[in-house]
Amino acid sequence: MKHTISVLVENHSGVLSRISGLFSRRGFNIESLAVGPTENPEVSRITIIADGDDHTVEQIEKQLNKLIEVIKVKSFRPSDCMARELMLLKVSATAEKRQEIMTICEITESKVIDLTVNTMTLEICDKYDHLVKFVSLLEPYGIVEMVRTGTIAIQRGNETITK
Amino acid sequence: MKMSASKAMVECLKAEGIDTVYGYPGAAICPFFDALLDEENTIRNILVRHEANGGHAASGFARMRGTPQVCIATSGPGAVNLITAIATAYADSIPIIAITGQVATEQIGSDAFQEADITGAAEPFVKHSYLVKDANEIPRIFKEAFYIAGSGRPGPVLIDVPVDVQKAMIDFSYPKSVKIRSYKPTIKGNFMQVKRVAKALKNAKRPLICIGGGVFASNACEEVRKLSEIMDIPVITTMMGISCFNDEDRLFFGMIGTHGVKSANAAANDCDTLLLVGARVGDRAVKTPLALEESTTIIHMDIDPAEIGKNIGTDIPLVGNAKDVLSQLLEQVEPMKHDEWVEHLEKYRKPRKFPKAKKGTVDPRQFIEKLSAAMPADTTVVADVGQNQIWAATSYKLKPGGRFLTSGGMGTMGYSLPCAMGAKMACPDRTSLQICGDGSFQMQFMEMATCVQYGVNVKIVVMTNNRLGMVRELQDIGFNGRKVSVFLDGSPDFVKLAAAYGIPAMRVTDTRSMNKAIDALAGEDRLMLVEVCVDEDAPTL
Incomplete structure (x- = not known):
């Protein structure tokens, strides 16, 4: 089962390697990992999508908490949070296919950010399942290149990671 | 107060009550060693013969004192040699502070001479680690390192200090308290x-x-x-x-x-x-x-x-x-x-009965049981790893006040002599008894020189059977007796080897020599070695 784990860490060099090292040496599977600064420049936030049973996730949380530079660990249930991922995708598109692809963009609320004679580059920000769908819609045209950020997540309502 | 960062590092150790450190010098840690010389009456450096043994000695010292203790190595190979000791301390939750030299800041990442990414390499085995980039951070980092190593679940902390950082001038004052927002061990129970x-x-x-x-x-x-x-x-x-x-x-x-x-x-x-x-x-x-x-x-x-x-x-x-x-x-x-x-x-308690030992040998369990009856109550017994460890763990009958040390989690061969040395220096009034096999002894016997040099009285017991006994037994039971790479042919005469270091030694081959050796081990507190010849097929249990 997939779990979304949010981690607040001190913004020190080497923190990311401590965390990724912990996952690999304890045999935890990371599906995606995204890191960036927060409202406090001293603190970074890491969102990890991990695969495993409840026992594994409990161990992940406890082991993360043992790292000195980890300030807070919280794992979200899918219903408690909103998760997004950014993807840039370059697809083969000759002039006659452009309109079809534009229609897909319109429906999926994605954007065309670059255009050449034979390709279109698209940008989409959505939840994981929608990205999968988006990719499957574009596959018939020929995907030339694709890049994704990894999921970030935030809690619904007034809840925050620290309270 | 203005001072060099290396002097500040020494002041940090003084503030933490450190009186003994186990270090092996090299170019990248020389400024720190130079500063240590100025304080040699307060902090003595014990020049071990291998960096890992410095770590194990600090571990033995820390276990007896109950406070974090310090080992030091230079950059590159020195630091990498220390990893075994760091991992051993980590597995058994022993608070040690490993201080390593590093190549100059501007050389980091250039594969310079004796450069190793030691904070990266040791990461899986440390409770925490620091690579010091700003000399002004030294007082805070040392204060935090000692606090982290010794509090909560104890463990090793590594401080890697580039050589140019050691030479920098800083304004020194040692922090009185530690503030780490993300580290608050639970002390009281719910x-x-x-x-x-x-x-x-x-x-x-x-x-x-x-x-x-x-x-x-x-x-x-x-x-x-x-x-x-x-x-x-x-x-x-x-x-x-x-x-x-x-x-x-x-x-x-x-x-x-x-x-x-x-x-x-x-x-x-x-x-x-x-x-x-x-x-x-x-x-x-x-x-x-x-x-x-x-x-x-x-x-x-x-x-x-x-x-x-x-x-x-x-x-x-x-x-x-x-x-x-x-x-x-x-x-x-x-x-x-x-x-x-x-x-x-x-009902499950049974008095031990020992079979008659083969000619020229004694039963190792019987030897240890008899030895334990004779040794002073407050003896610190340090067992190595292998059959000797189990013989010691199950046959040495500790008296009130006795202490038993070993590498439990990592099972590191070669731990016992340096650990016993550190334990003895931490508590000079207690007898330090080291028990190892002829396999593990050959991973650590260079430390006999350290014991001689600094007058550290360790009672060394080497159980010889010319085998890596624990593996031999595993191959006998689990691999149809196909014995491979467990024969220690070519080993020296350990009594003569001790003599070469000027250490009195004797060999146990029968009941008479056993009783004589036990008398000597239980007697005067001095550096000595006893080789105990045991049957190559002697079982662990």
Whole structure:
């Protein structure tokens, strides 16, 4: 089962390697990992999508908490949070296919950010399942290149990671 | 006060009460060694013969003093050599501070001479580590390092200091307190959980306490004794918990595990409620945790929440420092009697009978048992790894006040002599007895020179059978007797080797020489070596 784990860490060099090292040496599977600064420049936030049973996730949380530079660990249930991922995708598109692809963009609320004679580059920000769908819609045209950020997540309502 | 960063590093150690460090110099750590020379009357450096042994010596020192202790190495190979000692300390939760030199800041990442990414390489084995980039951070980093190493679940902390940082001038003042927002170990136990534990123990018909190394780490041996006595609960230990509880106590039933004693394993099998204190249920201590958790109410007390539920399912978790939590528990419990249960366990106690040893050898277990009867009560016994470790763990009958040290978690061969050396320097009034095999001795005998140089009196016992005995036995049992790479042919004459260092030595080959050697080992406190010839086929248990 997939779990979304949010981690607040001190913004020190080497923190990311401590965390990724912990996952690999304890045999935890990371599906995606995204890191960036927060409202406090001293603190970074890491969102990890991990695969495993409840026992594994409990161990992940406890082991993360043992790292000195980890300030807070919280794992979200899918219903408690909103998760997004950014993807840039370059697809083969000759002039006659452009309109079809534009229609897909319109429906999926994605954007065309670059255009050449034979390709279109698209940008989409959505939840994981929608990205999968988006990719499957574009596959018939020929995907030339694709890049994704990894999921970030935030809690619904007034809840925050620290309270 | 303005001073060089290397002098500031020495001031930090002084402020932490460090009087002995175990270091091996090299170019990248020379400024620090130079600053140490100015304070040689306050802090003595012991020049070990290998960096790993410096780490093990600091470990032995730390275990006896109960405070973080320091080992030092230079950059690159020096630092990398230290990793075994860091990993060994990590596995047994021993607080050591490893200080390493690093190439100059502007050279980092250029594959410079003797450059190694030691904070990266040691990352899996440290509680925390620092690469010092700004010399002004040194006082804060040292203060934090000692605090982190010694508090909560103790462990090794690494400080890597580039050589140019050591030479920088800084304004020094040592912080009085530590502020780390993300590190706050739980010390007191949750009151409701303590009550639940008290109730579970009260309702138990066949309760049992199993203690591990965490009881030493929190200095809670006395609290365990009180709990056992008041509630009449039998006690067993893991290997790391040996000497935490009086061997002669009527409620003590020995060491648990695949190489443990029958009475301890039977107690674990037959109990209905098991209180684990500072024990992580390692695979060598409990082979089938699933079976145990199904048949038993498991109460797990540990300062590290990650240990609870990791190896064994728990009915009542209790996070906190053993000494504090047990004191809280003692306020909740009433005297009980479990005569029937204790009598039941008594059946499993059997006096040891030793078979007649082959000509030219003695039974290693008999030797150790007889030796333990003769040694002073407050002897620190340091066992290495292999058959010698199990012989020592199960046959040495500790007297009250005795202490048993070994590399339990990592099982690092070559730990015992440097550890015994550190233990002796930490407590010069106690006898330091080291027990190893002829395999492990050859991983560490260079430290005899250190013992000679600094006058460290260690009683060295080498069990020789010209075999890597533990592996030999495994190959006999598990690989149809196909013995491979376990023959130590080419070993030197250890008595002569000791003589080459100027260390008096004797060999045990029969009862007469055994008695003579035991008299010598139990006698005058001096550096000496006894080689004990044992049967190559002698069993571990």
